[in-house]
Amino acid sequence: MIGLIGYGRFGRLTVKYLSPEFTVVVHTRSKDKAADILSAGGRLVPLEEACAQRIVILCVPISAMQTTLRQIAPLLTAGTLVADVCSVKEYPAQWMRQWLPEGVEILATHPMFGPDSAAKSLHGHKIVICPERIAAERYGKIRAWLAQKGLLVIETSPSEHDRKIAVSLSLTHFIGRSLSEFGAVPLDIDTEGYKRLLHILGVVNNDTWQLFEDMHRFNPYARGIREAFMAAMARIDARLQQNTSH
Structure with missing residues (x-):
């Protein structure tokens, strides 16, 4: 299962592409989004339930990252993978290392597409990934899944x-x-x-x-x-x- 925190335009796109293969639960402060989340393939849940999943994806604004990380840190268990989707990488990667417990894995990502460009397909789009703190086997599986979706995976450093x-x-x-x-x-x-x-x-x-x-x-x-x-x-x-x- 995958927990999504934040539900803007990109959050909805994420649910749309993940829900056919994974159970996706979503936490957002906008309680009126329950019906829309359901139509996209997810389910609105409390923050604690979203953080209890093996993979947690942060779809919040860059300026809200630190506050969100401080909120979720006590709710995460060892072995959980936390990934962000921010359009900048140095600060989010630094914040995740700073606020998340040592046993939590970290993958910094930047999907180079959005709700408009990827409305119909992910094929041919790019995604940048920075493996900050993640087991090699899990990282390999994620890379393979992304490539299977037709994404061009670019590995680089945050800087x-x-x-x-x-x-x-x-x-x-x-x-x-x-x-x-x-x-x-x-x-x-x-x-x-x-x-x-x-x-x-x-x-x-x-x-x-x-x-x-x-x-x-x-x-x-x-x-x-x-x-x-x-x-x-x-x-x-x-x-x-x-x-x-x-």
Whole structure:
């Protein structure tokens, strides 16, 4: 059995893909989600029951991770595996090592897909995993199961993940949010490039502001990438100003 803590859009997706093969129980503070959890294939339970499962998956916002870990730590038994699905990895991995008992195994993960991109299938999507504290046999079985689902499994360290994701995800969302703030809208006279920009805007607007803020606040490399990008834009603008002045 698998215990899920947290039930947002990604939590629902997780239940959807796990429930055909596993019994999934879910704990969330939103008590009105019971019917939706049931329709996705899970069952709403108290926190104690969710933590009593052999595998516990944390689907909570990054900013709620430490509070959640402190709450569940006394409820976990030796041999339980705790996995997170945060879009940053250094801090969550550090927090899990800090707050979880020694006998609890830890797997830091970042599924590189979401409710929109994986609505129909997991096949061809990527998942990043960082084996922080986990038995080799269990880790091998999890990797094999993920690959069986058609996922491309990428093993790396939390720091390497955050360096790369600061560019591929945090910067992309920064550009998308900036386009939204700018007021970019579909135009009758447009280009394929502009349509692709609007696609980025649409993707990021489907996610919460909290997720956007957390992926920058809790990624130690995001601010540097963001500042480097804005500096590059300023240099390009300066060249245009210089070369187009009359």
